[in-house]
Amino acid sequence: MSVQKIVLFYVFAPLADPEAVRLWQYTLAESCNLKGRVIISKDGINATLGGDIKDVKRYVKNTRSYEPFRTADIKWSDGLGDDFPRLSVKVRPELVTFTTPNEVHVDANGVVGGGERLKPAQLHELMDARGEDVVFFDGRNAMEAEIGRFRNAVIPNTDTTRDFIEEIESGKYDDLKDKPVVTYCTGGVRCEVLTVLMKNRGFQEVYQLDGGIVRYGEAYGNDGYWDGSLYVFDKRMHMEFGAGAESLGSCIECGERTPKFVNCVHPSCRSQFLRCEDCTAAGKHPECPECMEQSALANS
Ligand SMILES: [Zn+2]
């Protein structure tokens, strides 16, 4: 039985020729039989790929042989096999689509002017010193936080990363502008940009969790400030940091606790929602709430 692995990494570094990097990355990943998603921009690379452990190692070694990607912090986790439907390698204006391609500047050391990076242990030092004041700020889509989040975190109302600008400019979070705010996301890439955008909009003391929830979970499991499951963008849909993780989300049908997101039955609908395995097996609640409402209107 082959061992399946998934890697997640990003590097912010100026790339003179993103299209050439795209071609090289596509050829490399394909020759290693990997599937998953790679985004290249003028500012670097953001990737999540899965395959057989030997192939993934070969891919990682080759990727690191390119000077700008030499220091890539590669996060490994166990895959199930066929974790991604296909291989996609694209050039985009931004590594993460905040719709602010000209606001963020990247040099050889990475993003310029982002929030101070806190390693998991440094986060605990900050919490020990100023825990009363520290506010966690979720840098992901609100849906991801339904099954896991940092304790008492602020969860912005975001369907996609595009929604962050409107959120942080809305005035809703102005009371956080003079507080220590720690942003976090899956592997750290979204916070690299988000912390710049927040600082530019008057948030005075912004930190970012270095290595994201993934590295924090590896360090502290379920014994720190993280509660629940981590949403992931592959077939697994969620992962836990050891046994005994608290379950925060509940089934849309029966209310049982579950970390299982499922797709709406309509192929044209991209919505995902929580439904427990029993209700899924019983064929209950096939549609997302929005489609259900539409169907009800159509039938009335
Ligand atoms: Zn259920």
Ligand SMILES: [Zn+2]
């Ligand atoms: Zn739907």
